[in-house]
Amino acid sequence: MGLVPEGDGRLGRGVHQAFILGAGLGTRLRPLTDHVPKPLVPLFHRPLAWWAFEACGKAGIDRFAVNTHHLPEMWDDFARLPDIRDRDVTFFHEPELLETGGGLKNIASWIGDDPLLIHNGDVYSTLDLGKLIAAHEASGNPVTIAIRSEGDAKHIALDVSDTRVTDIRRKLGKEDGTHVFSGIYCVSPEFLGMLPPGEKVSVIPAFLELATAGKLGALVMDDGVWLDLGDRNSYLAAHRTLGLGEPIHPDARISPDATVEDSVVGPGAVVEAGAVVRNSVLWAGSRVSSGAELDRCVVCSKLPVSGQHRGEDL
Numbered sequence: 001m002g003l004v005p006e007g008d009g010r011l012g013r014g015v016h017q018a019f020i021l022g023a024g025l026g027t028r029l030r031p032l033t034d035h036v037p038k039p040l041v042p043l044f045h046r047p048l049a050w051w052a053f054e055a056c057g058k059a060g061i062d063r064f065a066v067n068t069h070h071l072p073e074m075w076d077d078f079a080r081l082p083d084i085r086d087r088d089v090t091f092f093h094e095p096e097l098l099e100t101g102g103g104l105k106n107i108a109s110w111i112g113d114d115p116l117l118i119h120n121g122d123v124y125s126t127l128d129l130g131k132l133i134a135a136h137e138a139s140g141n142p143v144t145i146a147i148r149s150e151g152d153a154k155h156i157a158l159d160v161s162d163t164r165v166t167d168i169r170r171k172l173g174k175e176d177g178t179h180v181f182s183g184i185y186c187v188s189p190e191f192l193g194m195l196p197p198g199e200k201v202s203v204i205p206a207f208l209e210l211a212t213a214g215k216l217g218a219l220v221m222d223d224g225v226w227l228d229l230g231d232r233n234s235y236l237a238a239h240r241t242l243g244l245g246e247p248i249h250p251d252a253r254i255s256p257d258a259t260v261e262d263s264v265v266g267p268g269a270v271v272e273a274g275a276v277v278r279n280s281v282l283w284a285g286s287r288v289s290s291g292a293e294l295d296r297c298v299v300c301s302k303l304p305v306s307g308q309h310r311g312e313d314l
Helices: 048-058 074-079 099-106 129-139 189-194 204-212 232-241
Strands: 017-021 063-068 088-093 116-120 123-125 143-148 154-158 165-168 179-187 216-220 226-228 259-261 276-278 293-295 308-310
Touching: 017 048, 017 099, 048 063, 048 116, 048 123, 048 129, 074 088, 099 204, 116 129, 123 179, 129 143, 129 179, 129 216, 143 154, 143 204, 165 204, 165 216, 179 189, 189 204, 204 216, 226 232
Parallel strands: 017 063, 017 116, 063 088, 143 216, 259 276, 276 293, 293 308
Antiparallel strands: 116 179, 123 226, 143 179, 154 165, 154 179
16 A cells, blocks of 8 residues: 555646446346446446446546446447447456456556546436536545435545545544445546555555545535435336436337336337336336236346236346
8 A cells, every 4th residue: 555645736637537437246236237237237228337428528528448347248339329439438358356446556557647537337426526526626635535415325424624534434443424425536646656556456445544644535415316226226216216318218119008107118128918017127128028017127138028027137
């Protein structure tokens, strides 16, 4: 572990590049992630990573890196999407998972001497990332993390100004957490010096070192939507609560004699006569056979689904 870097105080550099974390196994979303990497799981007919790219693009980011591991060939189709193929995107495959710190260190030559925004691949948000970038740039801290006041995983403790992290998961023995880490943060290039080369390591030990030195910045970002879609309950809930487009894709084929309620049906999906689909998500190319009944299901394969199913991934 390197020494805590001194802030260089340089302003005006901006953040024009982002690292989308795409290498995770997505174990909480299995069996959905047996078919695609977690960031390529569809949300309203578009991969989760697409929404991350859009959020970063709105903040002026025009250069992207993505790390891959599980089913890396699936990213080829992502790279060919109309809204992605014209962007400056570089993929870094990890034959062995390097975790967040190792993955970041692995792209050090790509990062160069410019600051970087890092965005978890399984997070959907409408946070104003421009505000996070501005706060990071003004602070002079090596890292600034975006945090939320509400949520289940309150692991981040703050100082009285609510702008610096003092503890994470009480690892430093100081205080209990009061805020949720969003999985979105900015780093300056000097932070990479705190990460060991060629190792599988999380960023958390380096974060704790910075927190001890009073140099781990934070910005409370409670405006807008933020959802961690890492498990099936949150995934289904997002399709119920977010209005990100027409729930029934125009290329879906639904029999007039079928019933589809409160569900999202992807392109090329087929719902045959007499089928009943409620509170479910049908991925592209899926098929629900005549007479089938689904409730709170995700159909992620292209095998025809028949029979009655409740709360299943098919």
